[in-house]
Amino acid sequence: MRCKVVMACLSVSIAITLVTFGGGMISTNYPALLRIYRQPQSERTQGPNPALGLKWNEITEVERKDAARQTCSPHSQSEHNGFKTGDSIETILGRINSTDPNWTKKVDNCYTYDGKQSPIPERLLEKRQCQKRLPVAIVIGVKKGGTGTLSRFLGLHPVISITREMPFPGKQVNASSITKWIQLMRFSSPFQLTMTESPGFFHSHLTLVFQSFLSSSVKFFVILRDPVDRAISEYLHYVAHSNAPKDRPFDVIYKNVRIQETFEKTILEPGGDIVVSKFTWLGLYIIHIQKLLNLYERDQFMFIDGDAFAKDPYPTMSKVEEFLGLPKFYKRSHFVKSKTKGFFCAQVPERPDFGCMIPSKGRPHPNVSEDVLRKLQDFYRPYNKALRDQLGLNFSWIYKKK
Known part of the structure; x- marks a missing residue:
């Protein structure tokens, strides 16, 4: 049974990874992604996944056997x-x-x-x-x-x-x-x-x-x-560490992530939909946490x-x-x-070796339009609410509205 749980989780995890980072930036059905984790384990590996557009057999046989061999081994303390x-x-x-x-x-x-x-x-x-x-x-x-x-x-x-x-x-x-x-x-x-x-x-x-x-x-x-603030911070981090020109508009690929001249252009489709990218995907906390809770208490x-x-x-x-x-x-x-x-x-007397974080920490955030902030808050709201409903987390930003 433990092997089935782990393998089901692996199918979702790799599939999501492929969708998120495998090619261009695409939109997807986010509520459907969340429903994957509410399905019975037996249903998660059956046939094509409508939310992801991937089939279980698209995961390579090597990945499947390697995961089964390693994750289902005897699990002792020592x-x-x-x-x-x-x-x-x-x-x-x-x-x-x-x-x-x-x-x-x-x-x-x-x-x-x-x-x-x-x-x-x-x-x-x-x-x-x-x-x-x-x-x-x-x-x-x-x-x-x-x-x-x-x-x-x-x-x-x-x-x-x-x-x-x-x-x-x-x-x-x-x-x-x-x-x-x-x-x-x-x-x-x-x-x-x-x-x-x-x-x-x-x-x-x-x-x-x-x-x-x-x-x-x-x-x-x-x-x-707050996943909105987190996404902005990661965008700034990537801009700072890429070779993007600082004095003119740019559109570069850094570590397989597309960075455009503004945060808005980077995370929005031309039609205004949220782009599935590294910046937005990590903020869907409940999806990643549920994967971990399949493995640990x-x-x-x-x-x-x-x-x-x-x-x-x-x-x-x-x-x-x-x-x-x-x-x-x-x-x-x-x-x-x-x-x-x-x-x-x-300020710990026993530890004079450390005081403050490096100066680059806490970069000032750019001005992002209220419309974009509101769109991101709406995008994350059901996932934030799931943190409260499923995990009992009562963080202040879960209820935040722009």
Whole structure:
């Protein structure tokens, strides 16, 4: 049964990926996409999908067999696919004596933080059992939703050793690529939770095969921002990182995404319909989340209101401690609002290596017409409402109207 669930999910996931990124930008039936996830599992792989225009047999036999082989293997706490997953979060936290006045120094002892972050000498790394380990918790998205800042603030906690902006292990997810991926992680002590930030995990079909190599108790952080603002931020990010001319109108392809001279032209068809592209697709949060909930339990996820986090990160970081079961560390004084940017910076005496995010964070948004903003809000509204109805999320932007 588990294989059928995973394979059904794979069919939808790959098909959607092909529609979204396979060719030109096309419009599609968005309510029909959402209904896919409400169908019985057995119906999701039968015949052509009217919402996607793709058939199950259009997924290659290699992809089908590879996913079945990897995702349906025995799923134990300590080892699966012959790959050791390491200690559980509960086991790691059970080693900590938080009543010790010096517990923070004894826990976080693989690096020094004298102005910059540096690993201790190799002989001490070995003595303190500092190793590169498989993550037990991952910040998986959403891109341009605040993942970078969240990861930075998570890394300030002495029990967390987090590696930022880690891409997927590769197009081929196997024991070899996972081993190489682990070697890119930060060192962690036996008292620390190894974490990473991999926004691609949120929407990639590779999540299905990646599951086989993670602990069955892995935790996920998903920070969700108003999808309209998120789309604008990603557009600006792509413009800034492309070779698009800054002094004249442009129309370029960057990382298989078409970027035009304005946000409006990029996300709208000539007739005024919303374009299905990377900018708009990621904001259909409920579709991606439902795919993940086919693989993991609801209590393995912490969903964070990105807008509320940007206004005041302290309440969120306190809830993070509760979610992971961490010893209390964060204080309100650790978070100070920047007078120039308006965003929060960190002020943690134990961590002088980090203060504010890089200057490019928080780019000013262009003026977008009220008509376009209203059209985007209408477009996202049923999906935002599904976050409330199906997941019980009560984020302020869900009810937002332009």
